[in-house]
Amino acid sequence: MIHNNNFWNATVEELSNGYAFDKNTDSYVCLLCNEHFEDGIIYPSDGILYEAKKAVIQHIKQEHDSVFDYLIHLDKKYTGLTDHQKELLTLFYQGLTDKEIVQEQNGGSPSTIRSHRFNLKEKEKRAKVFLTLMNLLNKEVYQESDHKFVPFHKGAKMVDDRYAITEAEKKKTLSTYFKDGLDGQLDKFPSKEKRKLIVLQNIITHFELHKVYSEKEINQILEPVYHDFVTVRRYLIEYGFMERNRDGTAYWVKN
Structure with a gap:
């Protein structure tokens, strides 16, 4: 499952490369696992020293085989592809001819494979139109802050409709539950998942x-926010906002 905001915010070209440059951290970021390679730092790999940009490329080869391999194995909810379409794309990527693919699959005919190639190209055309429509929509409508979706945290677990939160929803919820301001006390802990997040x-x-925080330090920070700080602490871990070691002596924000 992908929890990487850099992945979803990347352009098609950046996704094809598997990395992007993050101006905020002055580093090259692997879009597949979010590992950063700071510009100006030299990174060793297999006895060779690499500058940051080459280091992230080397990292992708070593850790992910290829961007194609990573993407083709994503769940259907991300790709929209059937298992058969994934298999065909993999064979096309390997450079096999239609006749060779028929032999590889032990059945069918070259004309059937050509038909699949055509259908996938048509799918690509529709995807381009859809991306253009969404780009125009983002420029004309979603640039207004109230319509923007709030990016979810990198440690988010079981990403689903709960995370489809607009800025307007966020403002309304926070004003409802933090009546004395965002730095004030939580009035009550919400039961609905989206509000909880x-x-x-x-x-x-x-x-x-x-x-790194001790459990005592965590409690000291949470207690002024909400009286049942133990529950809040548990939810911060459960929903992937924080991590802790096995014996619970160390806590940290999941980055």
């Missing part, structure tokens, strides 16, 4: 990235 997303801002 919005509330937790705000609470996690009380913690610093790259800092």
